[in-house]
Each structure stands twice: as structure tokens, then as C-alpha cells.
Amino acid sequence: MIDLKTLWWQEETEFIFKFLSNVVKLAIIVDGLAFVLHWILGFPSWKATFIPVMACHFLIAILIWIKPWKKTIHKSIILIIVTEYWNIIFLCFSWTYKTDSRCLFELCSLFTRFHVQFPSIKSRWLFNAVMINHIYIWHIHNLLDSKNIELSILIPLMRILILIFMSNKWHEYILSVSFERFCARKELETMSNKLNSIARACFDGILIVSQCEKIDFLNSRLLELLEATSDGLYTFLTRIEYCKDRKASTFTSSNKLIDDINFLFNDPHQEEITLGITLINTLHLEWKVRSITWEEKPAIFLVVRNVNKIIELENNIANNKLKNFIFRSASHELKTPLNSIIYFTKEVMGNLMISQPLDDMIKKLKIVSISSNVMLTLINDLLDYSKILSGVFKVQKQFCGLNLLIQNVFELMQPQSDRKGLIFISRIDPSIPKEIFIDPVRFGQILLNLVNNAVKNTIKGKIEISCIMTTRNTMKCCVEDTGIGISQHILSNIIKDFESSSIIYSCAKEVGLGLGISNLLVKQLGGKCIKAKSKMGKGSKFSFDIEIFEESINAFDFEKHYFKPASEDINIEMVTKIREFKKSQKHDILVVDDSEFNLQIVASVLKNYEMSFSEALNGRIALEKIIEEDLRNIPYKVVIMDCDMPEMNGWEATKRIHQLYSEGRIKNLPKVIGYSAYTSDEDIKLCFDSGMIGYLPKPCPPDDIIKAIVKYL
Structure with missing residues (x-):
């Protein structure tokens, strides 16, 4: 495992080495131009000066570009050697040309040392040696060669020593700052890589939106969940709407996700908020949100989660609860007519043995017959519910008399209504034809369940079935009673469940087995849903619309089997x-x-x-x-x-x-x-x-x- 200092030194050396490569290229070009200029102007000794320099530059270029130097120490040595070579070149130039150009060449020498040689020197002692060498060849050597050495030379020598000391400290400071910046940058890179890895591996989609309709950040999982691309993602967000009855936030009355997001820019919330669930293709996605500051600007942080499994689990739990309720309810409701069948069958058998009056036996057999039909209706309800759940429900329409269907329902419920003294009333719109085109079995089930529910909840008074033509092809049926009524709380739950597209009723206990299945049958027969109105102590009214005319000539066919x-x-x-x-x-x-x-x-x-x-x-x-x-x-x-x-x-x-x-x-x-x-x-x-x-x-x-x-x- 390479430590940070080694990585830092490798990076610094590599950067300087690339810089040197570019400088060598530039030097070759400058040498070439100078060579041409000297040749044109005819300066003396130009061949002796420039040809060796250009040759050395070409050798350096070949050394740098051809040899694949991989080790950092090799690159550092090359940098020191090349810089020393240039230093000698500049010194030679200062001797060759006028003395007033000496300062210019020394500046060039210092430039190469500070930008190429010094950054590549890691050792303090080597740095001091290079500095002493530079000062010696440029200054002290000349002082020592002079014929008259005076005491005043001590002053510049002291200044030179101070310069070496300050340069040493400055070099240490520059290296330490460079290393600290390198460590900070590496730490940021490491943290950024970790965050990116977490964002990529996250099971949820992550999205950050700024106020200027700009997507500041997103992860790949978000695009997978939305099945979208990053281009035009904000426009895609503006089209997303919540599922029906799945909006959790109350910020706005709008059903669009983007409206809640825009609201949070004006009213930031630091706590986590669940906005709701949307359906995109086949995925139910839950959206959670929080206001944050991103790059010193207000932004919205959103988390998107696939909740298909949770929705499925909720449906399974609700379905299991409903099934348990259905089994309990079916057991109770089936046992009631079955008890009548068993009891009155034994009664008739006993009456035959003791020769009881025939009218009495006929009355009891009629109860047995009615109880059998009630059991059959309950069984049909369960079978239809099973078919609807499995998606294999089929409507079997044919022409039949409306009066006869209503009469059959009243006859089945007559014994129960007689015991309570209830009156049955039917009102049929004259504009309704005598024979209507419907599924008589399912229509009879709906009416029977509604009337049965009315009889159960009515102590005295009347139960009325009314049928009215509403449109060209639709008939409205109402079952109204003068019973105990339904509380507003339960009624609102019933209406909510009836109007939902679900086939699982959360208030199955209040709705009842038959009434809930009847609502499903109404939808299967072309209606919307059963509507309910009620007042406590006044009674209840249940109504539904149903199509009663043949849609096409092939609607009724013996192929129905x-x-x-x-x-x-x-x-x-x-x-x-x-x-x-x-x-x-x-x-x-x-x-x-x-x-x-x-x-x-x-x-x-x-x-x-x-x-x-x-x-x-x-x-x-x-x-x-x-x-x-x-x-x-x-x-x-x-x-x-x-x-x-x-x-x-x-x-x-x-x-x-x-x-x-x-x-x-x-x-x-x-x-x-x-x-x-x-x-x-x-x-x-x-x-x-x-x-x-x-x-x-x-x-x-x-x-x-x-x-x-x-x-x-």
C-alpha cells in the first residue's frame, strides 16, 4: 500500500517532468530561431555557441521522450541534471554577451531552478547544496577571482547566507503546502468516490432539484426506476401524477408531483416528508422529500423507492383479511338457510307420518325452496367473486322480463318481510321495455343482495325497488328502505370503497359480503359503482346504473352454451x-x-x-x-x-x-x-x-x- 507522501511526490514529479518536456520543445524552437537569426545577421562565433547547445537540447529531448522513465527517482535525477545544464548554458551566455545582460541570464537560471529543479528536490540538504552551487558560480566565484578583495565583501556574503536560509524555509513551506493540498484533494476524491459508490449501489433513486428547474444530482438507479434518460428529466417529472388515493402530502390540491416540489421551495421543510406513490409503467414508486442547501443554494432532495412488494403485501394482507371475513360471513349466511332446510324437511317428514294438513306442509316446503335459492345465491356470489379475482369473469346477457326478475326477488324475501310486516313496492318507468338485455342471474343477485340488506336493517315500513330510464341505453335501479340507516363515518367508508377501482374492500365488515360482491357485479355489467345515501333513523338508499339494450346483433347467441x-x-x-x-x-x-x-x-x-x-x-x-x-x-x-x-x-x-x-x-x-x-x-x-x-x-x-x-x- 503506497502512502500519501509517496503518491504526492510521484504526482509532483510527474507534473514537473511533463512541464520539462514542454520546455524542451520550446527550447528547441527558440534555438532554431536564434540560429537562423545569428546566421542572417552574421554575428561572430554563432556556430561555436549555438550548435553545441542545440545538439544538447536534442539529446535531452531524446532522453526524455524515448526512454520510458517510470521510477520517480529517475525522473528527479533527470530534472536536476537538465536544470544544471541549463544553468551552465545561461552562465556561458552571460560571459559571451555584454555584462549588462548578466542579470537577465541569471533570472532565466533562477526561473528554471524554481519551476523545474527545486520542486523535484525532496531532501533539504540537496536543496541547500544546489542553492550554494548557484550562488557560488554566479556571485562568489567572481568575488574570489577579483584581485582586490576587501572587507566589504563580507556584507554580501552574509546576505547570501541569509538568502540560503530563507530559501530553505521557503522551500519547506512550499512543499508542506503542496502536500497538504494534495492530502485535502485526495480526501475529497476519496469521499466523492465513496459517495458515488453509495449512490450507484443504493437501492433507491436519488435526485436533487434546484429552484431554477435544474437537475443538480441523480444516480443511475433513479433512471432505472423511471425508465428515463437524464436528458429532459425535469420535463418528465412535470408529467408524473400520484396514484388515486395514494397522495400523502397536503401541500396542494394538485395531483401532480412537481407542484408539491415547487411548493417546498417557498415553504422549506427540514424533516423527511412522504409525498405519495406514483405508478410509472408497472412500478409503484414512493416519493420522499426534504429541503436542503446544495452549493449554497436552496434545493430539494428526493428519494424514490420501488414499493411494488409492499403494495403486493398490503393487498395480500387485505385480501387475506377479506377472505377470512368472507369465510366467516359465508359460513354464517349459509348456515341460516341450511338450518331452515334441515328443520322444515324433518317437519314435513314428521307431518307425513302423522298426516298433518297439506297446506301446512306446502308452506314449510316453500320455506325449504326459498332457503335453497338463498343458498344458491350465496354460492353464486362466492363463485363470481372468485372469477373476478382471477380475471375470468364472463357476462352472460340475454333478453328477460324486468317485472319477473323483481317479482322473483320479492318472492324469495317474502317470508322474512312477512315476519316483520314489511311492504314491498316496485316502480318501473313505462319507457323501459318489457324485456331488457342483461345478465338475469347477476342482475337478480344484485337486487337480491340489496333487498336482503334492506330487510335485515328495516324493522318496520317499506322496501321499494324503482327502475328509471336515465339515458338511451341505461337504466337506474334504486333499492330504498325505511330502516335504521347508516352512520356517516361508515357510509363514507362504504362510498370510498365502492368508488375505488380495487376489488378488495377495506370496510368489508360494514359493507357485507353480498353488498360488496354486488358492487363488483355492477361494474362487470357496465355500470360504474353502487351509490349509497343514508340518514340515521330515516333509512338508506342504494342505486346503480346498468345497460339494458343489446349492443350488437351477436350479443345474444346460443354459443353462450x-x-x-x-x-x-x-x-x-x-x-x-x-x-x-x-x-x-x-x-x-x-x-x-x-x-x-x-x-x-x-x-x-x-x-x-x-x-x-x-x-x-x-x-x-x-x-x-x-x-x-x-x-x-x-x-x-x-x-x-x-x-x-x-x-x-x-x-x-x-x-x-x-x-x-x-x-x-x-x-x-x-x-x-x-x-x-x-x-x-x-x-x-x-x-x-x-x-x-x-x-x-x-x-x-x-x-x-x-x-x-x-x-x-
């Missing part, structure tokens, strides 16, 4: 087919399902229409029965096929059926209809890709099952 809803009556053609089927008494239908309960449900539906059918518990058994019946020339025409079954699932079984037909092992190809609780687009597509010609979701209304079967009989 769903059969029409059961609201339509079975037509005459279908009734005729059912009668013909009854007369044939052939098992044209095969029901395949691994669940005994599902088999009983389909069997019950078919028996109500006196249809004959066969059953199979999995795909393998179904294949065996299809082959067997085809050989007997009484093939199955329709197969109701469950998808998820042991041994062989429905998709694989359907593919095998088509393979049997293509190989000629069966003469007749049955029409396979998928019947599954899987409702995602991928699962439905899988049904059709396997060869199924239709799809029925579980649970499915009985009329839809009959329509699907009769269509292919």
Missing part, C-alpha cells in the same frame, strides 16, 4: 313429443351420475313426465350400456352426462362414444348433454370440445332439463 331459462312455458310441440315418447315405452334416455342424490333429482323430473330412462354411475358403465342397447337395436337417443365421475369422467366418456361411432361399433350416435356443477367458460368449452351438444348447470330448473331432452328425442 346455455339453454333458455325456465320462465317460458313448454310449448305444444314439446308436449306432443313427450306424449309420443310415453307411447313408445322405450328407454331412450340414459342418465349418468356418480351421485345418488343427483340421479334421484333427474329421475324425479323424468318420472313426473312419465319418461322411461336408464341409469349409470360412471362413464365406463355408460359406455357398456350404450353398446349393449345399440346391439339390441333400441339405442339411446339422449344421454344426460355428469362430468366429474370416478373411473371415467363424462368428458372422456363422450369422446369414447364418438370414437365407437366412428369405428362402426355402434350404429346410432346418442346426443350427449353435459350436466355439471362446473360453470366456468373453460369447463363449458371442455364439454363441447369432447363432443357434447349442450350443457346444463347444476342445480337446473326441471323445465330446462325437459326442454333439453325433448329437443333431441
Whole structure:
């Protein structure tokens, strides 16, 4: 490790050596000009004087330029030797020319010594020796050679000694000052290198902005985070805006970062301040700021940090909290209708055993039916929420009657409203067509959740659903109650969450499971968000806008893979087919399902229409029965096929059926209809890709099952 003094001496010597090289170049040029001048003017003895001098200069130049002197000591020796040579040259010139030019040549000699020789001498004793030599050859030598030596010579000799002493001290002072400056400069360079290394290695972006719209300092990490270049960076900063609801500072009402920065120039803050979070491309960047003084001028020091991981962690924490709330809420809300189903099912079974009145049993069965539908709505809410989270939610629009949808919601909530004595009212704008183009399942879920929320929070009075045309394609739906109302604090949180673009609700407990998911569904159906108004003790009003007209002619298509809803009556053609089927008494239908309960449900539906059918518990058994019946020339025409079954699932079984037909092992190809609780687009597509010609979701209304079967009989 080289110490600072050695480095300093190397640097000083190298600088003087370069200076000497330039002086030698200049000397060669001057010698050449002098040579020409003497030759033109015809001065005597010019050849004897200049030719040796020029030759020596050329030798010195060759010595300096060709030989690669690396060691500092070698360079110092060359500097001393060359300077002594020049000193002799100047002394010779002083003897050759007039005596009044002697002082000029001595000044030249001193100039070379002070600027070339003395700075390269490190030793005090060597410096004193050089000084004594200079004084001797220029002054003392002449005094000693004079014939008459007087006592007055002692005075200049004393002055010469004083000059040597002062020069020695001056030389020491110059060296010490040079060394101190060198140490200070090296310390600054070291500190600067350390700061630059820290700035380069820093995980955060660093930026210093002055008041004159100038970027005074930045590190490379800042440019990486902003994905920008240093050119035009200030202009780039003027375009940066905070993310929605992510501005932390309250300096200005502006959403632009640059406005807060400019504010701090007028009102400096020495403490650290978080301005907010911006989104640049895919990076969430947090901006922190502090007022500083940079180069004796006010400036703003900014730190930019990538907080993507923190945002993700916050979302995960909020998501986990919401999931926990959903599980608790879903468990509670599912158990409520399930309790009714279990209780009243046992009641009906007991009533049958003791022959209770039929009206009483019908009333209890109606409660069971309503509770089942409530459970189905809750399950659909959870499924829709899962689809929205995963980004696979699809809207299934079709034409349906608005009155019927509202009536179905009221019927589902009728038992609860009757116990409280609540009145249901519906008001529909006459300008709204009888049939609107929407997703009836999701629209019904939204209304049911809003009405259910109103019933829970209303002790007496009424609940009103009103529908009004607002624009050419939009209908406004309002659910208003006369309940207990919502406090302003909770209401403001609900409104804030509803209006945000997030699918994670921070006030899920106040919003409720169904209401929060309903707001997401409104956005998926083309609306903005659910709006809420409330007064404590007066009631609440929830409203939303939804598009109700067909956007294009292809908006409603059978390619949606769903059969029409059961609201339509079975037509005459279908009734005729059912009668013909009854007369044939052939098992044209095969029901395949691994669940005994599902088999009983389909069997019950078919028996109500006196249809004959066969059953199979999995795909393998179904294949065996299809082959067997085809050989007997009484093939199955329709197969109701469950998808998820042991041994062989429905998709694989359907593919095998088509393979049997293509190989000629069966003469007749049955029409396979998928019947599954899987409702995602991928699962439905899988049904059709396997060869199924239709799809029925579980649970499915009985009329839809009959329509699907009769269509292919």
C-alpha cells in the first residue's frame, strides 16, 4: 500500500517532468530561431555557441521522450541534471554577451531552478547544496577571482547566507503546502468516490432539484426506476401524477408531483416528508422529500423507492383479511338457510307420518325452496367473486322480463318481510321495455343482495325497488328502505370503497359480503359503482346504473352454451313429443351420475313426465350400456352426462362414444348433454370440445332439463 507522501511526490514529479518536456520543445524552437537569426545577421562565433547547445537540447529531448522513465527517482535525477545544464548554458551566455545582460541570464537560471529543479528536490540538504552551487558560480566565484578583495565583501556574503536560509524555509513551506493540498484533494476524491459508490449501489433513486428547474444530482438507479434518460428529466417529472388515493402530502390540491416540489421551495421543510406513490409503467414508486442547501443554494432532495412488494403485501394482507371475513360471513349466511332446510324437511317428514294438513306442509316446503335459492345465491356470489379475482369473469346477457326478475326477488324475501310486516313496492318507468338485455342471474343477485340488506336493517315500513330510464341505453335501479340507516363515518367508508377501482374492500365488515360482491357485479355489467345515501333513523338508499339494450346483433347467441331459462312455458310441440315418447315405452334416455342424490333429482323430473330412462354411475358403465342397447337395436337417443365421475369422467366418456361411432361399433350416435356443477367458460368449452351438444348447470330448473331432452328425442 503506497502512502500519501509517496503518491504526492510521484504526482509532483510527474507534473514537473511533463512541464520539462514542454520546455524542451520550446527550447528547441527558440534555438532554431536564434540560429537562423545569428546566421542572417552574421554575428561572430554563432556556430561555436549555438550548435553545441542545440545538439544538447536534442539529446535531452531524446532522453526524455524515448526512454520510458517510470521510477520517480529517475525522473528527479533527470530534472536536476537538465536544470544544471541549463544553468551552465545561461552562465556561458552571460560571459559571451555584454555584462549588462548578466542579470537577465541569471533570472532565466533562477526561473528554471524554481519551476523545474527545486520542486523535484525532496531532501533539504540537496536543496541547500544546489542553492550554494548557484550562488557560488554566479556571485562568489567572481568575488574570489577579483584581485582586490576587501572587507566589504563580507556584507554580501552574509546576505547570501541569509538568502540560503530563507530559501530553505521557503522551500519547506512550499512543499508542506503542496502536500497538504494534495492530502485535502485526495480526501475529497476519496469521499466523492465513496459517495458515488453509495449512490450507484443504493437501492433507491436519488435526485436533487434546484429552484431554477435544474437537475443538480441523480444516480443511475433513479433512471432505472423511471425508465428515463437524464436528458429532459425535469420535463418528465412535470408529467408524473400520484396514484388515486395514494397522495400523502397536503401541500396542494394538485395531483401532480412537481407542484408539491415547487411548493417546498417557498415553504422549506427540514424533516423527511412522504409525498405519495406514483405508478410509472408497472412500478409503484414512493416519493420522499426534504429541503436542503446544495452549493449554497436552496434545493430539494428526493428519494424514490420501488414499493411494488409492499403494495403486493398490503393487498395480500387485505385480501387475506377479506377472505377470512368472507369465510366467516359465508359460513354464517349459509348456515341460516341450511338450518331452515334441515328443520322444515324433518317437519314435513314428521307431518307425513302423522298426516298433518297439506297446506301446512306446502308452506314449510316453500320455506325449504326459498332457503335453497338463498343458498344458491350465496354460492353464486362466492363463485363470481372468485372469477373476478382471477380475471375470468364472463357476462352472460340475454333478453328477460324486468317485472319477473323483481317479482322473483320479492318472492324469495317474502317470508322474512312477512315476519316483520314489511311492504314491498316496485316502480318501473313505462319507457323501459318489457324485456331488457342483461345478465338475469347477476342482475337478480344484485337486487337480491340489496333487498336482503334492506330487510335485515328495516324493522318496520317499506322496501321499494324503482327502475328509471336515465339515458338511451341505461337504466337506474334504486333499492330504498325505511330502516335504521347508516352512520356517516361508515357510509363514507362504504362510498370510498365502492368508488375505488380495487376489488378488495377495506370496510368489508360494514359493507357485507353480498353488498360488496354486488358492487363488483355492477361494474362487470357496465355500470360504474353502487351509490349509497343514508340518514340515521330515516333509512338508506342504494342505486346503480346498468345497460339494458343489446349492443350488437351477436350479443345474444346460443354459443353462450346455455339453454333458455325456465320462465317460458313448454310449448305444444314439446308436449306432443313427450306424449309420443310415453307411447313408445322405450328407454331412450340414459342418465349418468356418480351421485345418488343427483340421479334421484333427474329421475324425479323424468318420472313426473312419465319418461322411461336408464341409469349409470360412471362413464365406463355408460359406455357398456350404450353398446349393449345399440346391439339390441333400441339405442339411446339422449344421454344426460355428469362430468366429474370416478373411473371415467363424462368428458372422456363422450369422446369414447364418438370414437365407437366412428369405428362402426355402434350404429346410432346418442346426443350427449353435459350436466355439471362446473360453470366456468373453460369447463363449458371442455364439454363441447369432447363432443357434447349442450350443457346444463347444476342445480337446473326441471323445465330446462325437459326442454333439453325433448329437443333431441
